[in-house]
Amino acid sequence: MRTSDFNFDFSFNLLAYHPTQERDESRLMIIHKKNHLIEHKLFKDLYQYFEEGDTIIMNNTKVFPARLFGNKEKTDAKIEVFLLRELDPIDRTWDVLVDPARKVRVGNKLNFGCGLTGEVIDNTTSRGRIIQLNFNGNHKKLIKIIKKLGKTPLPKYINRLPEKNDKERYQTIYAKIEGSVAAPTAGLHFSKHLLKKLEIKGINLVEITLHLGLGSFLPVEVEDISKHKMDSEKCFIEKNICNIINKSIKQKKRVCAVGTSSMRAIESSVSSKKYLNPFSGWTNKFIFPPYNFNIANCMITNFHMPKSTLLMMTVAFAGYDLIMKAYKIAIKEKYRFYSYGDVMLIL
The missing domain is CATH 2.40.10.240 (QueA-like)
Structure with missing residues (x-):
């Protein structure tokens, strides 16, 4: 595929310059890969789509005031x-x-x-x-x-000075290990109340670490996407986390990567038997179609910009036609895009 294949008509009026008042009240588009059904919910409804024994993988990196x-x-x-x-x-x-x-x-x-x-x-x-x-x-x-x-490193498109709540809201509630210069934005939608609901339901909430640089957000400047090079980012996955995730895989449960950073991390350390291995090092993994995903069968991700590496990964996971259809609907329904924007759950 070519970089131009990932372009679409987009209005900059849909960019989210501020977060929603409550984290889990952002809009949630549910995309079903098998039957191409698309639903419209709120993020606080997320728990309805998971069952006991499922695993949700979150990136616990913390944004540095860079x-x-x-x-x-x-x-x-x-x-x-x-x-x-x-x-x-x-x-x-x-x-x-x-x-x-x-x-x-x-x-x-x-x-x-x-x-x-x-x-x-x-x-x-x-x-x-x-x-x-x-x-x-x-x-x-x-x-x-x-x-x-240092100031909160808000994305450049948010052409305003950082406000009082940016320091808290441009950070996931489970952020622990400092090292990122950009937030893992799919995780910004989780609230303490929602995490508790998921926990009570018996869903495994596990954390990996991938420190985001700016590489994921830089434009792809070549038409042949296979020639694009990603910047390396530091990644850590502990053995006990692998054990929990691999158990869900063996039991054919839902394994959900929260964001492209979590997906890139877990796809950087796959065993020959398609299970997750512990990892400590750097990854420059670039996922674009066609690609066979090994660990996660479910993904949470924000709405991304045209021709971005983030959109390319999303297309690789759910298919070109389905994602382009979903984006057309998102634009028509005025979903909010990018870092402070709304989110999709791909099942």
Whole structure:
């Protein structure tokens, strides 16, 4: 398939700039793969589609306040620095994106306030730089000051300043392990009340970790999708979690991946017998059609943008015609798209 196959007519009026008032009151489209039936519910109705012994896999990564704002030394020009990943805690070097990139060159020094400064030591891409941070304190204190100064890294399409509730709402309620620069957005819809309902019903709620970078959200710039390369992301899957998931697989129960990040994680560590193996490392798994999924037979995912890798994975899971039909209905019914948007359950 070609990248252009994943384009569709889309109105930017459907982009969700704010979350719903309550997490589990976002709209939920139910898509049945076998008979192509489509239902319209609310996310709080999710528990109705699962039974005792089913397993729901959630990504417990926690969003890091990765957006810093500083000033160039001498010119005082305002620069935004987006921290992608720490490269070396001893040298205090970070892989970052800068904006405006044309104003940031190797050798430039930046002042972020509170004693935190940085120096650009290398270029990586047109917007990418390697920055060495300087702070009078140990690594723990450095991270603490970054968290104090850093802002919630809302997606660029949300062209507003972060609001008071963004710090909480751009984070799943089960977020535990810090390391992502973007939220696993399919999980944003879960409330404590809904998780309790699922637990009482005997559904296994298990957690894996995949720290999201910006790679999943970057545009596909080649027409032949097989030539697209995903950025590597750090992933952890524990043995006891594998045991629970594999038991559901053996019992032919429902195994549901919450979001494309959870799906990418579990598909990165599959045994020869199609069971899940423990994993600790990096994955650059890119799932696009055609693809045979090994672990999950059910998926929860938000409504994605045209020609995105996230849409490509969704199509691989449910089929091109069915997903394109669902997206046409979503647009007609004014479902909300992207990070703070509505969600689909594919069964």
